[in-house]
Every structure is written in structure tokens, then in C-alpha cells.
Amino acid sequence: MQGATRTPAYAGRGGSRSIIALAGTLITVFIVNSLIGLFAIQYAGDADVRDQTTLARLSHALDTAREAQVAFKIQVQEWKNVLLRGGDAKDYDRYLASFEEQERRVRDRLEALAAAAGDLGLDAAAMQAALADHATLAARYRDGLALFDRTHPASVAVVDRAVRGIDRPMDEAIDALAEAARARAAAIRADLEAARAERYRTLRTVAIASMLVGIALVGAILVRTSVRRA
Template identity: 60%
Template sequence: MVDTTQRPAFGAGGRRRSLVALAGALMAVFIVNSLIGLFAMQMDRDAAVADDERLHRLVNALDVAREAQVAFKIQVQEWKNTLLRGAAPADFNRYVAGFEAQERRVAAHLESLSGMAAPLGLDVNAIDEVRTAHRTLGLRYREALARYDAANPASAFAVDTQVRGIDRPLDHTIDALAESARKRLTAVQAEIDTAAAERTATLRTVAITGMLVGLALIGIILLRAGGRRG
């Protein structure tokens, strides 16, 4: 007698195929999400390294500007010491040497600052103007010092009168350079914080989107598998 009983269309082989498809979809979602996550993390890490390097260079520029500030103030003080305490030849030579040493330090710091300014968004022209003004000031100090006579105490007052206050404009300008570097550092720090927050938000969006797409694919596979069983 012929068996006319109808067998289910969806047998053990169909269930296995559905399970394999489901497992494959899960693996694909996991792999894709992992790759996207790793890529995003690497981009975030690279951006963080670049940001740290940029901040480090700005902090260094600010330190150099502040060192120029300090060196210039000491240079001016050494000039005053030369006039007020340089009556003895040994003292005179010592204070002049101190003045010239600080002058070289200021020039070196300003040159270094000029070299690093452009990539950091600092005003190179302003720095170079300060360098020119500093050289000019040195020439004026030396012209005045040529009239100094250690044997004549009154000459110290005459020389001081000749150059009194000529350091103040440059002193204010160097202070302004340091302040400009500080403001630039603050602005860049704010930019970096904003960019980091945006990267974090983007990474979160990508992760959530990948998860939702993966769940949608799994749902589609399950629905198709259910349809075959029906």
C-alpha cells in the first residue's frame, strides 16, 4: 500500500540550514562591528596622539616666550647694575658680561619662538618685529654706555637719563607675545576637547547603528526560517 501521508516541507535539513545561516549572520555582524570598532578606535587614538603633540608644542612655545620675558627683565636689571654698581672695573665688566649674556638668551628664545610659530598659529611677523626691536635696543644701550665714565659718578646719571624707559615698550611687547601664546594654547585646548567629544559621539552612533543593523539582519533570517517551517 502506498504511503500517502504528507511529510513536512521543513525537515531536519531545513532547520540545520537555518541554524547555519543564523550562525553565519551572527558571525558576520560580530566581525563587521569589531572591524568598525577597531577602525574607529584607531582613528581616535591617532587623533589623540596628534592632539597631544600639538598641545605639547604649544606648551613649549609658551615656556619659551615666558623664558624670553624673564631673560629680558634680567637683561634690563643687569644694565641698571652696570650704571649703579659698575664703578670698579671688575664690577663693570661683570655686569656688562651679565647684560650681554641675558641679551643673547633673549635673542635665542625669540629666534626659537619664531621658528615654531607658524605651524602653531602664532604671529610670526609680530615675533620678528620684537626680534628687530630687541636688536635695536641693544645698539642704543651700547651707544649710551660709550658715554659712561666710571671715574665720573655723574656720568652714570647722564647715561641713565639718555636711555631711561626705552625698555618699557619692548617689555610690554614681549609680555604680549607670552599672553598671545597662552591664549592660543587655551583656544586649541578647547578645540581639541570639542573634537574629542564629537569623535566619541560619532563612535557611539556607529556602534549603535552597527548593532541595530545586525539585529535587523538576524530578525530577517529568523522570520524567513519561520516562514519555511510554516
């Protein structure tokens, strides 16, 4: 018909180009957001693994400090058993062996704490000092034991006077180490929780920003297409 309006050829081509641009933008936004999501999952997963490793090491250090506390208290008790019940040869050997076993446990736990001190932010110097004091205490116990005579009960009083109170500074030092480990563990746990919350906020902000940028691009293309058609 002569009165019919002809649609220019370029209009169809322009519409096709707009649709292609819109589709390309949507695909790009989808890919970018997917990559951001995958990065966020990987980043959070790696951070959680690091955090769990740190927490596990802290928990182990705290347990080690508590074991040192308990072992030293048992060591002191076994020393008293040597003096009080060592009149019998079998009892003497049994309690002395137990005393030496607990002494070894204390030393092993303190050495383990000293080895981990630097990485966990604990006072390595205090750990080394405790080890040195424990070695000195061991020597003093042996000196006192040399005064013990199973055949003379009165020698118990002699040994007791020689070693009376020598365990108290060591007991206080080990308690202080355990408290320091506990406080450090609590502080690091708080830091890790704060870092985890900060990671969540950052990743959430990035994800929202990416989504808004995608929406803005799609909107811009739709507006541009509408203007052209108008």
C-alpha cells in the same frame, strides 16, 4: 505506522539552511563589529597622539614666551647694575656679562617663537618685529654704554638720560607676545577638546548603528525561519 505524518525531505534541508544562514549572519556581525571597534581604537589613538603633540608644542611655545619675559626683565635689571655698581672693574665685567647673557637668552627665545609661529597660528610678523626691536634696543644700549666712564660717577646720569625708558616698548611687546601665546594655547586646547568629543559621538553612533543592523539581520533571519516552519 500508516497514520504517521511524514516530514518532507526539503523541510529538513530548509531548516539546516536557516541555521547556516543564522550562523553566518552572526559571524559576519561579529566580524564587522570587531573591525569597527578596532578602527575606532586606532582612529582615536592616532588622534590622541596628534593632539598630544600639538599640546606639547603649544606648552613649549608658552614656556618660551614666559622665559623671554623673565629674561628681558633680568636684562634690564643687569643694565641698571652695570650703571649703579660698575664703578668697580670686576663688578662692571660681571654685571655686563650677565646683561649680555640675558640679552642672548631673550634673542634666542624670540627666535624660537618666530620659528614656531606659523605652525601654531601665532603672529609671525609680531615675532619678527619684536626681534628687530630687540636688536635695535641692543644697539642703543651699546651706544649708551659708550658714554659710561667708571672713573667719573657723574657719567651714570648721562647714560641714564640717554637710555631712559627705551626698554618699556620692548617690555610691553614681549608681554603681548606671551599673552598672545597663552590665548592661542587656550583656544587650541578648547578646539581639541571639542574635536575629541565629536569623535566620541561619531564613533558611538557608528558602533550603535552597526549593532542595530546586526540585530535586525538576525531578527529577519529568525522571522523568515519561523514563517517557513509555519
